[in-house]
Amino acid sequence: MKKKLLAIISIATLLFLAACSGGNESSSAGEGSDTNDQGIESFTYASLTDAVGLSPILTNDSASANVTDHVYEKLFERNAETMEIEPQLAESYENPDENTWIIKLKQGVKFHDGTDFNADAVKYTFDKLRDPATAAPRASLMEPVDTITVVDDYTVEIKTKYPYGPFLASLSHSNAAIVSPEADQNGDINKDPVGTGPFKFVSWVPGDQVVLEANKDYRDGAPAIQKLIFKVVPEISTAISMLQTGEVQFIDKLPTEQIERVEGLKNVNVEKVDGTPQYYFTVNHSKEEFQDAELREALASAIDRDAFISKMKGLGIRSDSVIGSKVFGYKEEADNAGTPYDLEKAKELVKKNGYDKKTYTLLSPNRNNFILMSEVVQAQLTEAGFNVNIESMEWASFLDTARDGNYDMTFLSWSNLTADGSELFYPNFHSDNVGASNRAQYSNPEFDQLVEQSRTTTDQEKRLEILDQANRLMLEDHAIVNMYHDVVTAAMENSYKGLILEPTGKWNLSEVTRK
Template identity: 30%
Template sequence: MRHPLAVVAIVVALLGAVSCAPARRVDLGQSSGNLIAAIAGEPDQLDPQKTSAYFSFEVLENVFDTLVEPDANLEMRPALAQSWTVSPDQLTWTFQLRPGVTFHDGTPFTADDVVYSYHRIIDGKLANVDKLSAVTDVRAQGPDTVVIRVAHPTPNLLTNLGGFKGMAIVSRRNVESGQIATHPIGTGPFSFVSQKSGDSIVLAANPKYWGGAPKVPGVTFEFITEPSTALSALQAGEVDWTDSVPAQRITQLRGDDSLTLAVTPSNDYWYLALNEARAPWNDPRVRQAIAYGIDRQSIVQATSYGSATANQLAIPKGNPWYTPYDRYRHDIDQAKRLLQEAGAHPTSMDMLVTSQYPETVTAAQVIADNLAPLGIAVHIRTVDFATWLDEQNSGHFDMLMMGWLGNIDPDDFYYAQHHTNGTSNAQKFSNPEVDRLLDAGRVETNRQVRQRDYATAATIIADQVSYIYLYNPSVVQAWTTRLSGYEARRDGAIRFRTASLDGGGRQ
């Protein structure tokens, strides 16, 4: 999953047996009493400021903290910063840090750690550098105060700082020693213990966590790639929680009293992107033809068995930033007319998907059938996620499918992906009016004007087919009835800090 984030990674119902990991019991000598969480893939790396994989964020959000963080309603609340003020001209933000916080190695957390973390992102041009694009200065005023100055009013600064992906506060010592890659040290509710490649990661509860010690002794993340295997392990009592639930089982599981099922509408979205650096995909009429050629409802049914909602823009209905849009229907005749108008006759398409997200493989098969009447043979290229990221970044694709998760502010949905200089604009879309509107959205403090700017930008993005938006998935998770104090969040954040297990550990 790519983020911003990329992300980019997503909490979705994963389909299809691409690779199998048998259900297995955990080494109880290492993690007796731990909450056992089955996730669908292994983190690509453990540096929270460098990864863009959702599987990494699932683990690392329990290890690291941010300055502020979203609550269940996605409103920003205190985290490592206990309070903040904004100057009358909205150009200076002053954060008072929470006293007495320490890193897992016992090192005191201070303002210098915040300054170092943000400068590392800016100076290193890491994945989320665009979230700090307005920042002109970050400095410490004593050990407990951080002052951030911005070049212009920045209405989404708190959202940018609080979105976990890439914005974690790290330990300078941990980074400069190189150990962050193999033994990350944060200030979060759980500390890293060990990783067994291809199998699991073990975390231990942090008894000195500023938010209160967790109620479970630790969390073991098991990597189980096959959803049916993860569900069987949950039903057998071998795991306590999973977000790898077969979509075709959701209806049946709603009536299963032996577990808790959560199907929560999300702000995530899945999309297709055509490589505009290549002909004929550089012609918007050809991209529009593909948008008319695909059948979103068939894709939704195949990938989520109806638990997702088809959408032609990124932001879902029910979100306060939602914009209605329904230009594209499944219309092969219109697609053919557009191709003829463009004088384009593509006969093949290289479609990049990843085995790490089986729904991309499933969708690709539907899309191949959809585009066959246009005379386009879709060659589905299935690779591992690391290769997918490399191929995306180097532009080695005609079309790809992926999703974005953890979006809160409208800037999260559009800027990095569609601004000419966006850090995740792999499709090479460039439109001066979109650039102007997205830049304006970053500084506009009037909510109505800002909403109008984003609605206009989103419409142009869809009209010009920077992305072909497919659907908004639901966050689907299941857990044992022994687990309490946990909630499935629509931003996909996996937080076990308040979770508890009744009945003690496994025997």
């Protein structure tokens, strides 16, 4: 009887286990499977360049920020869908007067080294960021700050030298992330970063890869990805092949000439969002000849942006506006407020003023879309009667040459990570920054005054109107020709979901799970 009962129990157990196994599906799915219970064992992103460093205070490049954005957090962040600024490490804030910001902090948050996130950590980070001895690349984020005071453990008071409208946008920047004071004082966070974010640092082999692991104690719950790898793959074609074979699961910044290939991969989903980055044509405004408004108008009239956009396979947004649709300060009416394409008018101005008597140099970096822009615009300017030669150079040399004003005309770009018009106009076009970030060498006192007004008021409606005025002034001045606003792209293996792709070109993998 006992044997018969034992047999019945054994059969029942086997039937139960078979039912739970889901028929023919294997119950051991292997590496990187089960997300809800066990997590994704490993997930790899192919980075075209290596990180420069892993401290948000000491770096200012996208490859480094891709890593640090997963390790560190800021007081505020911009919502990827609404583009509104929301608290991250902050709990709330008050503006008792135009020069005072009282920020309440979230409590119970720990750095990865076990120390407390608090007001002292905020003050330490911002003081170091703005200290001239640090030589932080984005110290300008703290330029308006006068004093930082710890009110209590979880309250910090920041006073600015003048009313500063884009302040919350500045605090949402990757380089305003909060670091562990203890880790920074006792180690090298540029090599061994310590933040409060969803991932913790494991290792970095320069030129090869950075490895992070899930922060199991993260306040919003640990990410499904257990090991996050940033693998250096210098060639985009190789990265796409690795995505196809499953060696990597994620790539971004898909170039125009490769977009159709990636979209044709059966194991991949391509995501696109209208972005904040922009690309524009400019003359060297510091040269006397380009003070001639008719010369600038002739150049602008000769450039057919629609012809160029048609070659971008859906990865460029056509708009005259210097401020893009995802950047604060944009008004739809400005989309068509620039110098219209008018070849006959361009030819007339060239002939009238003898612009065909000189040969101009068009400076271009040797990067994909810049090369394409240069070739298209050179042909268009030639058709209008200009004599134009292209001078191409590698990226770092190009930036130095443009900064020093050693060119006639060129193409420039800006990522707009703060998504704020003041922080577009001030570094790129205000005369304060000629010879530095203002590589267009543009100087216009009326424009400068508008930009300063946009920065020194906290009334956001007033800022919107002022920025629109500054935008239209640049267009009326034929200061630049906006070639296109970017479409931000990324491709992920289609067995995953949950990618957060931001209009700024930034992305977050902390919510990625398997489908």
